[in-house]
Every structure is written in C-alpha cells, then in structure tokens.
Amino acid sequence: MHISAKVDYAVRTLVEIAAAETSPVKAEHLAGAQGIPHKFLEAVLGDLRRAGLVHSRRGPDGGYWLAKPADEIAVADVIRAVEGPLASVRGERPEEVEYDGAAAPLRDVWIAVRVNLRAVLESVTIAAIASAELPGFVAELTADPQAWHRR
Amino acid sequence: MHISAKVDYAVRTLVEIAAAETSPVKAEHLAGAQGIPHKFLEAVLGDLRRAGLVHSRRGPDGGYWLAKPADEIAVADVIRAVEGPLASVRGERPEEVEYDGAAAPLRDVWIAVRVNLRAVLESVTIAAIASAELPGFVAELTADPQAWHRR
DNA sequence: TCGATTTCATACTCGAGTGGTAGGAATTTT
DNA sequence: AAAATTCCTACCACTCGAGTATGAAATCGA
Numbered sequence: 001m002h003i004s005a006k007v008d009y010a011v012r013t014l015v016e017i018a019a020a021e022t023s024p025v026k027a028e029h030l031a032g033a034q035g036i037p038h039k040f041l042e043a044v045l046g047d048l049r050r051a052g053l054v055h056s057r058r059g060p061d062g063g064y065w066l067a068k069p070a071d072e073i074a075v076a077d078v079i080r081a082v083e084g085p086l087a088s089v090r091g092e093r094p095e096e097v098e099y100d101g102a103a104a105p106l107r108d109v110w111i112a113v114r115v116n117l118r119a120v121l122e123s124v125t126i127a128a129i130a131s132a133e134l135p136g137f138v139a140e141l142t143a144d145p146q147a148w149h150r151r
Numbered sequence: 152m153h154i155s156a157k158v159d160y161a162v163r164t165l166v167e168i169a170a171a172e173t174s175p176v177k178a179e180h181l182a183g184a185q186g187i188p189h190k191f192l193e194a195v196l197g198d199l200r201r202a203g204l205v206h207s208r209r210g211p212d213g214g215y216w217l218a219k220p221a222d223e224i225a226v227a228d229v230i231r232a233v234e235g236p237l238a239s240v241r242g243e244r245p246e247e248v249e250y251d252g253a254a255a256p257l258r259d260v261w262i263a264v265r266v267n268l269r270a271v272l273e274s275v276t277i278a279a280i281a282s283a284e285l286p287g288f289v290a291e292l293t294a295d296p297q298a299w300h301r302r
Numbered sequence: 303t304c305g306a307t308t309t310c311a312t313a314c315t316c317g318a319g320t321g322g323t324a325g326g327a328a329t330t331t332t
Numbered sequence: 333a334a335a336a337t338t339c340c341t342a343c344c345a346c347t348c349g350a351g352t353a354t355g356a357a358a359t360c361g362a
Contacts, residue, residue, distance in 0.1 A: 001152065001153070001154075001230070001234075001236075001237050001238050001239070002152070002238070002239050002240075003152070003238070003239065003240040003241065004241070004348095004349070004350090005241045005349075005350065006349080008240055008248075011254070011257060012250065012254040012257065015254045015257070016252070016253055016254065018253075019252075019253035026307095026308075026309095027309075028308085033251075034251070034252070034254065035251070037350085037351060037352085039351070039352060039353080040350065040351055040352085042310080043350095043351090045309090046309090046311085056309065056310090057308085057309080057358085057359075058308050058309040058310075058357075058358045058359055058360095059306090059307060059308055059309080059358060059359025059360050059361095060306070060307045060359070060360045060361070061307090061308090061359080061361095062307075062308045062309060062358085062359065063308080063309085064309090075260060076302075079152070083152075085152075085301075086152050087152050087153070087154070088153050088154065089153075089154040089159060090154065090156045090159055093301060095299050095301070097159075099163065100184075100185070100186070101167070101170075101184060101185070102166050102167055102169075102170035102280075103162070103163040103166045103167065103185065103280065104283070105279075105283045105285060106159075106162060106163065106166070106280055108285060108289070108293045109226060109271065109275050109280065109285065111292070111293045111298050111299065112275075112285075112289045112292040112293050112298075113154075113268065113271050113272065114298070115295070115298045116267040116268065116270060116271050117152065117264065117267065117268065118302070119267060120260065120264050120267050121264065122302075124260050124263075128256075129253075129254065129256050129257055129260065130253050132255070132256045134259060134260065134263075138259070138260065138263045139259075141262070141263040141266040142259045142262045144266070147262050147263075147265070147266045148246050148262065150236075150244060150246070151227075151269070151273075155319095155320070155321090156320075156322095157321080177336095177338095178337080178338075179337085188321085188322065188323085190322075190324080191321065191322055191323085193338075194321095194322090197339070197340090200338095200339095207337095207338065207339090208330075208337085208338080209328075209329040209331095209336085209337050209338040209339075210329060210330025210331050210332095210335090210338080211330070211332070211335070211337065212330080212331065212336085212337090213329085213330065213331085213338060214337080214338085215338090
C-alpha cells in the first residue's frame with residue numbers, strides 16, 4: 001500500500017511532458033521542473049520507453065515525447081510500466097492466492113481492494129492531471145473532508 | 152500496492168482465533184492451521200498484542216484471544232498494527248505531499264486512492280471473514296467477472 | 303568529418319525492508 | 333519443581349529502493 005518514488009516521478013514526468021509546449025523535452029528540463037535527480041529520472045524514462053509510453057531521440061534537439069495521446073495513458077498504465085502489477089499478495093496476484101479453512105473469504109477481500117484501486121487508477125489519465133480536470137467521481141471522493149483526515 | 156506476508160498472516164491468524172471454539176488459542180495451533188512458520192507468527196502476534204488487538208497468557212493453557220469483539224476489528228486496523236499507515240507516497244502521508252506546476256492535481260489522485268482503499272478495508276471485519284458474510288457492496292465488487300481478470 | 307549534445311547501457315553503492323531462525327528468559331499451571 | 337508456553341533480543345540472507353558514476357552510442361549543426 002505504498003506509492004514509490006519511481007511511480008510518483010514517472011507520473012509527474014509524463015504530466016510535465018504533456019504540458020510542455022516544445023517537443024521533444026529533455027530529461028534535464030524535466031528533472032529541473034519537478035525536482036527529480038536527473039540520473040535517476042533517466043532510469044525511469046528508460047522504463048517508460050520500454051513500456052511503450054514514450055518515444056525518444058538522442059543528440060542536440062533530442063529528448064522525450066508521448067507515444068500516444070495523453071488522454072489514453074492512465075495512471076494504472078504508468079504503475080504497471082515502472083513497478084509491475086497494481087496489487088499483489090505475498091508476491092502473487094490476488095486471484096492466485098489460496099486459503100484453507102476459516103480464512104477462505106479473504107481472497108475476495110483482496111480482489112475487492114484491487115477493484116477499488118483500479119476504479120481510480122484506470123480512470124485518471126495524464127491529460128486529466130495536466131488540465132486539472134479529474135473525473136467527476138474522483139473529485140467527489142476527495143470532496144469529503146474525512147478523505148483528508150488521517151485515521 | 153503490495154500486501155505483505157505479515158499482513159496476510161496477521162489477518163488469517165485473527166480469523167482463526169475468532170473461529171476457534173477453545174480459548175485461548177496457542178501459537179503452535181494457529182501456525183499449523185494456517186501454514187505459517189511458527190516463530191515468525193510469534194513476532195506477528197507480538198505486533199497484534201502491542202497494538203491492543205489481542206491479549207495473551209503464558210504457561211500451560213496459555214495462548215491468545217481477541218481483545219475485542221471480532222466485528223469491531225477491521226482489516227484496516229490489522230494493517231495499521233503490523234505495517235503502519237494504509238497508504239503512503241514516498242514515505243509521507245498523501246495529504247502531506249506537495250507538487251509544483253502541472254502535477255499539482257496529483258495529490259488529489261492519491262487521496263482518492265486512499266479513500267477507495269479505506270472503503271473496503273475499514274468495512275470488512277474479522278467477524279465478516281470468519282462467517283463468510285462480507286458486506287454487500289464488497290460482494291458486488293467481486294461479482295463482476297472483470298474483477299478476476301488480470302489487466 | 304568534427305565536435306557538441308543528448309540518450310542509453312551497465313555497474314555500483316548504501317541503507318532499509320522482508321521473511322525468516324535461534325536461544326534463552328519470564329510467566330503460569332500442574 | 334517441572335513442564336508448557338509466551339516473550340525478548342539478536343541475528344541472518346536476500347531483495348528492493350533510491351541514487352551515483354562512467355562511458356558508449358546516436359544525432360545534429362557547422
């Protein structure tokens with residue numbers, strides 16, 4: 001239940017690329033704009049490239065650009081690109097774990113957790129973040145003051 | 152977005168205690184019933200005790216029992232007991248992270264993720280798992296075949 | 303073709319976290 | 333007193349997270 005620096009950096013980087021008026025965008029510029037160590041960012045951009053989310057070119061006037069429209073890249077895609085599956089239980093996928101005896105229904109709980117995770121992460125796109133127009137139901141979720149309270 | 156062995160073990164252990172007809176329950180029995188290394192389980196039970204979820208007694212006829220009714224212990228409580236906060240971003244709580252520029256709305260996304268995580272984890276109790284009667288909306292979430300598919 | 307710029311690949315470090323194991327001390331019952 | 337059980341401290345092997353360093357490969361302008 002932890003969002004790593006890599007995921008955080010990756011999403012912010014894609015938003016920055018989407019919001020940039022010039023193209024391609026250099027890693028150095030992205031690192032500066034979002035306060036990310038630039039060599040570390042290069043590794044993240046490598047993951048994004050291998051996952052097919054960005055393209056790149058070397059040399060002067062080189063840099064990175066989105067491989068598809070920003071409204072077709074969900075936050076869930078970014079997480080899968082740099083970290084793997086959205087949710088896992090002891091290293092396995094939720095639907096693969098098996099429980100004996102009284103704990104059997106626990107698998108359904110993990111499945112439900114993943115469903116609710118996906119509901120947010122699959123629906124929020126890079127374009128939505130860049131334009132500050134999150135989907136309606138996400139805005140509703142954050143509207144409740146309880147959402148900001150630290151139980 | 153990973154559920155550790157410790158959390159998995161802790162929930163299953165509490166369910167097993169709740170479902171046991173004798174009380175108190177010995178660690179050795181719990182380890183056997185759920186297939187958990189028994190010395191490792193002792194450490195988990197120590198966390199649960201320090202968090203006030205179980206009580207214990209030593210000696211022959213010693214063991215562990217729930218510190219409160221099973222329907223007052225949510226899965227979220229168990230996670231907090233053995234792992235800390237439900238959701239964190241780069242080590243900080245979601246409401247504490249700050250973003251500059253285009254990525255500013257990203258904080259709301261993480262908040263929404265936590266809201267949806269809580270929706271499941273705060274509502275499912277140890278009693279519900281032990282009796283295989285999950286809350287209605289959780290059952291609905293898992294009813295969709297898509298929920299079991301591995302995107 | 304030269305040189306500057308930038309991405310790309312590889313390897314490394316350092317600390318923290320995960321999933322255990324081992325040995326023995328403290329407590330409780332018989 | 334003896335047996336059973338929890339409890340405490342320490343340790344270990346491995347992986348992961350976050351970041352750094354070095355240099356090779358590609359691309360452009362001149």
